[in-house]
Amino acid sequence: MKVLVVGAGGREHAILWKLKQSPKVKELYCAPGNGGISEIANLVPVEATDVEGITSFAKDNNMDFVVVAPDDPLAAGMVDALLDAGIRAFGPNKSAAVIEASKVFAKDLMKKYNIPTAQYEVFDDSLKAREYIRTVSFPVVVKADGLALGKGVIICNNEKEALDAISSIMEENKFGQAGKRIVIEEYITGPEVSVLAFTDGKTIVPMVSSQDHKRAFDGDRGLNTGGMGTLAPSKYYTEAIHKQCMETIYIPTINAMNSEGRPFKGVLFFGLMLTEDGPKVLEYNARFGDPEAQVVLPLLENDLLEIFEAIIDEKLDTIDIKWKQGAAVCVVLASGGYPEKYEKGYEIKGLDKAANSPDILIFHAGTKKAGDKYLTNGGRVLGVTAIAENLDSARQKAYEAVSLISFKDMHYRKDIGIK
Numbered sequence: 487m488k489v490l491v492v493g494a495g496g497r498e499h500a501i502l503w504k505l506k507q508s509p510k511v512k513e514l515y516c517a518p519g520n521g522g523i524s525e526i527a528n529l530v531p532v533e534a535t536d537v538e539g540i541t542s543f544a545k546d547n548n549m550d551f552v553v554v555a556p557d558d559p560l561a562a563g564m565v566d567a568l569l570d571a572g573i574r575a576f577g578p579n580k581s582a583a584v585i586e587a588s589k590v591f592a593k594d595l596m597k598k599y600n601i602p603t604a605q606y607e608v609f610d611d612s613l614k615a616r617e618y619i620r621t622v623s624f625p626v627v628v629k630a631d632g633l634a635l636g637k638g639v640i641i642c643n644n645e646k647e648a649l650d651a652i653s654s655i656m657e658e659n660k661f662g663q664a665g666k667r668i669v670i671e672e673y674i675t676g677p678e679v680s681v682l683a684f685t686d687g688k689t690i691v692p693m694v695s696s697q698d699h700k701r702a703f704d705g706d707r708g709l710n711t712g713g714m715g716t717l718a719p720s721k722y723y724t725e726a727i728h729k730q731c732m733e734t735i736y737i738p739t740i741n742a743m744n745s746e747g748r749p750f751k752g753v754l755f756f757g758l759m760l761t762e763d764g765p766k767v768l769e770y771n772a773r774f775g776d777p778e779a780q781v782v783l784p785l786l787e788n789d790l791l792e793i794f795e796a797i798i799d800e801k802l803d804t805i806d807i808k809w810k811q812g813a814a815v816c817v818v819l820a821s822g823g824y825p826e827k828y829e830k831g832y833e834i835k836g837l838d839k840a841a842n843s844p845d846i847l848i849f850h851a852g853t854k855k856a857g858d859k860y861l862t863n864g865g866r867v868l869g870v871t872a873i874a875e876n877l878d879s880a881r882q883k884a885y886e887a888v889s890l891i892s893f894k895d896m897h898y899r900k901d902i903g904i905k
């Protein structure tokens with residue numbers, strides 16, 4: 487089969503790496519991809535958000551299967567367009583992807599179907615939001631409704647911070663249309679766990695749990711990023727909690743989407759907080775997480791293409807999904823300055839030396855090839871994943887590999903996997 491993956495980051499590299507192991511896959515393509523991805527897939531110079539461009543490419547080049555990995559094209563209806571063109575496409579359609587694309591939709595869904603989440607109010611008028619802020623206790627969380635590159639969530643410790651957040655999102659339109667409406671939410675606490683699940687709308691199969699490290703610096707300090715590293719599985723996510731989540735969150739969510747006439751087929755990502763009152767949903771994503779995919783997929787035993795096909799055909803119940811014993815840690819190597827301003831174009835050294843065992847996987851997030859060299863080409867540059875029998879060894883191996891890689895102003899956290 488000829489398979490196209492849409493996207494350009496470490497998540498897409500991990501998906502392609504896993505798909506490449508499928509005996510059914512003959513040729514891999516990635517749009518637009520990156521330097522590292524070009525080693526295993528043909529790069530297609532079409533942007534991941536270009537619905538028409540991707541659909542025509544897939545049609546004109548006889549792609550048998552397309553995987554849409556990022557949030558924006560899913561929200562824009564890329565899967566719908568591909569299916570309309572007669573191409574098998576993996577990912578939720580537009581009406582189901584709204585579970586990530588609109589936080590107001592997600593919160594209202596949870597309220598309507600009694601799925602545990604933080605208390606909240608929705609506002610489309612900044613004056614009303616300001617009035618409401620005078621009545622709450624702090625901290626509160628102010629969230630832009632729409633997709634905002636992971637930056638639309640602001641934790642406010644006092645009235646001034648909350649009023650500033652309302653003003654920047656609703657009045658200065660910092661996130662454009664995404665900030666037309668906001669959610670103001672109760673602040674909840676506890677360990678945060680990411681659970682990604684395969685679902686065809688009938689059956690839901692959660693993957694091994696994982697934990698992201700979202701802040702830029704050690705000890706969870708600094709700005710929020712797309713994710714500076716991940717571990718899997720999470721020690722907090724016990725069998726008992728899993729059972730509770732199945733009953734109170736996962737199955738009710740699938741049923742709720744069906745009741746709303748929006749069956750969800752794809753990967754549904756539950757951002758959970760394990761509070762003293764039980765697990766609650768912080769957010770839903772309609773896709774694999776990045777860098778969650780870089781620790782979860784290496785632990786998957788099955789053929790990923792087979793799972794994707796079973797989801798499209800609504801036969802997920804026929805597949806026995808198995809996970810490797812052990813653990814995985816992914817350390818993200820970022821450009822100095824990320825998530826704010828950073829330079830690009832620095833040579834990356836030591837990649838061959840670092841990838842010295844099958845248990846070390848180097849996923850490229852923001853690189854490009856120049857001759858036989860790799861240059862930095864983004865904020866997050868690489869994700870170095872190690873697999874081992876337990877979390878401590880995985881962490882140690884990952885950092886050993888990291889110590890062999892260098893580029894100018896390279897920045898990474900030293901405490902990934904110590905959660």
Ligand code: AMP
Pocket residue numbers: 604627636639641671672673674675678700757768769
């Ligand atoms: P989100 O994009 O919704 O996952 O939010 C980004 C981060 O903000 C989460 O990973 C949490 O650390 C934090 N966060 C979001 N909502 C809340 C909440 N209600 N209470 C406490 N922290 C939150």
Ligand code: GLY
Pocket residue numbers: 636698712713771774775776777778
């Ligand atoms: N790592 C979090 C996300 O992909 O949204």
